[in-house]
Amino acid sequence: MYLQLTVGGLLLGCVYGLVAMGLSLIYGVMGIVNFAHGAFVMLAMYASFWLNRFLGLDPVLSSPLIALLMFGFGVLMYHAVIGKVLEGPFLARLLVTFGLSIFLINSAQFLWSPDYRMVENPMFRGIIMLGPVFIERPKLVASIGSLIVAGLIYWFVRKTKTGLAIQAISLDRMAASLMGINIERLNGYAFGLGCACAGAAGAFLAEFYYIFPDVGTMFGLVALVAVALGGFGSTEGALIGAILIGIIETVGGFIVGSEFKYALVFLAYLVIVILRPRGLMGWGAD
Amino acid sequence: MKDTNRTSKTLLILAVLASIILPLFVKARFMQHILVMVVLYAVLGQAWNILGGYVGLVSIGQAAFFGLGSYVSSYLQVEYGINPWIGFALAGVITAVFGFLVGLPVTRLRGRYFAIATIALGQVMKVLFENWQRVGAATGLMLPLVKEGLGTLQFHTSKLPYYYIGLAMLGIIILFMWYMERSRLGYYFKAIRENEDVAAAMGINKTLYKLIAIAISAGITGMCGTFLAQYSLYVEPEYMFNHNISVTIALIAVFGGTGNILGPILGSAILLPISELSRAWMGSTGTGIDMMIYGAFIVLICVYQPQGLMGVVRNIQARARAQVERRGAHV
Amino acid sequence: MSKEAKLVVTGVTKRFGGLLALNDVSFSVESGEILALIGPNGAGKTTLFNCLTGFLKVDGGTVEFNGRNITNWSPNQICSLGVARTFQVVQVLQGMTVLENVMVGAYLRNPRTTPAREKAVAVLERVGMLDRADVLAVNLTLPEKKRLEVAMSLATEPKVLMLDESMAGLTPTEAAEASQMIRSLRDEGLALIVVEHVMEAIMPIADRVIVLESGTKIAEGSPEEIVSNPRVISAYLGDKYAKRVVN
Numbered sequence A: 001m002y003l004q005l006t007v008g009g010l011l012l013g014c015v016y017g018l019v020a021m022g023l024s025l026i027y028g029v030m031g032i033v034n035f036a037h038g039a040f041v042m043l044a045m046y047a048s049f050w051l052n053r054f055l056g057l058d059p060v061l062s063s064p065l066i067a068l069l070m071f072g073f074g075v076l077m078y079h080a081v082i083g084k085v086l087e088g089p090f091l092a093r094l095l096v097t098f099g100l101s102i103f104l105i106n107s108a109q110f111l112w113s114p115d116y117r118m119v120e121n122p123m124f125r126g127i128i129m130l131g132p133v134f135i136e137r138p139k140l141v142a143s144i145g146s147l148i149v150a151g152l153i154y155w156f157v158r159k160t161k162t163g164l165a166i167q168a169i170s171l172d173r174m175a176a177s178l179m180g181i182n183i184e185r186l187n188g189y190a191f192g193l194g195c196a197c198a199g200a201a202g203a204f205l206a207e208f209y210y211i212f213p214d215v216g217t218m219f220g221l222v223a224l225v226a227v228a229l230g231g232f233g234s235t236e237g238a239l240i241g242a243i244l245i246g247i248i249e250t251v252g253g254f255i256v257g258s259e260f261k262y263a264l265v266f267l268a269y270l271v272i273v274i275l276r277p278r279g280l281m282g283w284g285a286d
Numbered sequence B: 001m002k003d004t005n006r007t008s009k010t011l012l013i014l015a016v017l018a019s020i021i022l023p024l025f026v027k028a029r030f031m032q033h034i035l036v037m038v039v040l041y042a043v044l045g046q047a048w049n050i051l052g053g054y055v056g057l058v059s060i061g062q063a064a065f066f067g068l069g070s071y072v073s074s075y076l077q078v079e080y081g082i083n084p085w086i087g088f089a090l091a092g093v094i095t096a097v098f099g100f101l102v103g104l105p106v107t108r109l110r111g112r113y114f115a116i117a118t119i120a121l122g123q124v125m126k127v128l129f130e131n132w133q134r135v136g137a138a139t140g141l142m143l144p145l146v147k148e149g150l151g152t153l154q155f156h157t158s159k160l161p162y163y164y165i166g167l168a169m170l171g172i173i174i175l176f177m178w179y180m181e182r183s184r185l186g187y188y189f190k191a192i193r194e195n196e197d198v199a200a201a202m203g204i205n206k207t208l209y210k211l212i213a214i215a216i217s218a219g220i221t222g223m224c225g226t227f228l229a230q231y232s233l234y235v236e237p238e239y240m241f242n243h244n245i246s247v248t249i250a251l252i253a254v255f256g257g258t259g260n261i262l263g264p265i266l267g268s269a270i271l272l273p274i275s276e277l278s279r280a281w282m283g284s285t286g287t288g289i290d291m292m293i294y295g296a297f298i299v300l301i302c303v304y305q306p307q308g309l310m311g312v313v314r315n316i317q318a319r320a321r322a323q324v325e326r327r328g329a330h331v
Numbered sequence C: 001m002s003k004e005a006k007l008v009v010t011g012v013t014k015r016f017g018g019l020l021a022l023n024d025v026s027f028s029v030e031s032g033e034i035l036a037l038i039g040p041n042g043a044g045k046t047t048l049f050n051c052l053t054g055f056l057k058v059d060g061g062t063v064e065f066n067g068r069n070i071t072n073w074s075p076n077q078i079c080s081l082g083v084a085r086t087f088q089v090v091q092v093l094q095g096m097t098v099l100e101n102v103m104v105g106a107y108l109r110n111p112r113t114t115p116a117r118e119k120a121v122a123v124l125e126r127v128g129m130l131d132r133a134d135v136l137a138v139n140l141t142l143p144e145k146k147r148l149e150v151a152m153s154l155a156t157e158p159k160v161l162m163l164d165e166s167m168a169g170l171t172p173t174e175a176a177e178a179s180q181m182i183r184s185l186r187d188e189g190l191a192l193i194v195v196e197h198v199m200e201a202i203m204p205i206a207d208r209v210i211v212l213e214s215g216t217k218i219a220e221g222s223p224e225e226i227v228s229n230p231r232v233i234s235a236y237l238g239d240k241y242a243k244r245v246v247n
């Protein structure tokens, strides 16, 4: 039973991990805690839903497209909003994404009603047996897909010229700008990449998850907790934190009752962060 | 200098009189409702301000204290028939103690780690109350309808008595903060906000003062919870522990300007009517357009007015002063 | 202020990972004395201050104040006891006025506002900053901020005062004023530990000098003894003084 649950948690954790990675990337580069990240996931889920409804595209197949769309959306958001508060006071930086999140969630509610929706006839359905463990196929696909995208982003940031420039910014903004790096444009890319993570994750989730305006909120908060657990700005930390949370959520939820699973996740955050004020592997400053 | 002092005193007296007299002419229940919300959130914003504006601990989980306070008085009333005024006082004490206890570990965190911890706290409290059968779990508690009056803290014919009670609370907290700003407590709070190392080097026990701040903030917020419970006559986790309450409280303070007394009042006086009116005009059926406007408004504030309204006021003052000085130099 | 005070440091050791930042450092300082603490960059002077004032936990050794063991007490407790310090990288309360900054210090011994303000005004007058009382600290120049920091420390009415490069970046006139000030504090009975790179400023006023190098105390004595100590010259003063002379 526990093996079953752990595997379930692991799969869930991978999807959380992708969301968290985007969050961590954005934080690392521009110091913004993106409370709207969950709303971005939600938007991506709706986008997948409509692509499926009107073009018959399966969410998993449309995930690259969704990621691309969300990248563009993120770049836009950066230049319209986020970039304008970067130099502002701490509170403005903290709360602007709250406003964005409220705006997006309620726009979705206004445009598409609060109804729960589901993608019809998803391509991946049913269960496969792996030894003694049942695995839901869409979740397996989602977690593998998430890992692939996470790997791609990781590769992009570590190996390409643009990625290295983005890293340079996250290490030392001053020096980066002195080296002739166009910070504004790269910040935009970084924000776009973060959104693309949320986008891909949203597409994978749309394969098997209910879609409604508030659906992203919990994903966003959980991802935030994962990032904090890993230590803000540490991409690998975010991934590990997310997997840990996936397991806490499923295994712990089974033990104390699933209505308490998120309470458990937040309690885990409180406990860990109080014991290690900078996250499990974080050594970043405040 | 004397002149500005006198004008500000006159303005203050006018504002106090206006806040007492003008509402008497407000007859529409909905308008009365807005007034009640404005004073309630002004108090809540002020409580947030003590912690976030003065000490620099940004909380986005005030709903934890708010909800707890609302349940303390309501439960005592429903279960044991205890008078809401006693519940009101107990709510303050219990949430203050709760804030203190929570603060023991949490105030060790800084910046966004603290902010996220408060979010987590709010969520945990909500889930706990949603599943706590004794206090009605997700359905919550209905307060018994009793004869209206100051003694029972229930008013049915008009909402204005609630307004005046809220106004009294606001008055008390303003007096407290006025005193605080001029005392060691206020100076120490600000010192901790500005630089914790300097504060420690000046002999300030920063842990203690952070705990004092969170206890005060929590206690006041808890009493506001009782207030809303008496106003709505029911409590329910989704309502009292709602994350939006936490966000709205923080926003009011930020919109008005933090770290001063006037900010949260201005913030509440402007933000609450906008949110209530847009809800009434456009959003009563849950289309979400009211919150859409609200969200957009927040974004605009953060982008274009990050110092809050008090920032604008200060800028204008500074410009006026500079002008006077320049004129003085010419003479 | 003139009460006798004595700070005794015995065998203080501090490690940062593999780096031995302080190695078995011992010394003492008492009322009416200026102890200069010198040493090349990275010698561990600031680390020593941090260990003595509770900002860092020591890995070994003891700090005693008037016979009381205060090792690893918290910074605020140590300050309350009468041991104050300034920071090398200047630290003030940026968003508060000069007067308010000093009042924060003064509140330690004067819980009520009026006496605290009076005390702060007196201290500001003493350091010659009264005319800047209403300026926001963020708007001060660097030397002014340093002076403000000293004023804040003084407002806590310390018996031992530790200054970490308070004269760095001052003009010669300002440095002379600062020296004068330090001397008068000593004459009032304070014990002072002064870290300074500006030798011309510190050597004439120091009663005693200790020299740190790579975390180890390599010499202690009167200024005359120190400048003629071959070990010190080779470790620290030699090329520096030579360069100065050339310039």
Ligand SMILES: Nc1ncnc2c1ncn2[C@@H]1O[C@H](COP(=O)(O)OP(=O)(O)OP(=O)(O)O)[C@@H](O)[C@H]1O
Binding pocket: C016, C019, C021, C039, C040, C041, C042, C043, C044, C045, C046, C047, C048, C088
């Ligand atoms: N928090 C820390 N973590 C790790 N190493 C540190 C830390 N603080 C100081 N060090 C190291 O300890 C050594 C001593 O540093 P310290 O700042 O005490 O020197 P200092 O004598 O004050 O030098 P300076 O004259 O440049 O101010 C240096 O090698 C420094 O890099």
Ligand SMILES: [Mg+2]
Binding pocket: C045, C046, C047, C088
């Ligand atoms: Mg130093």
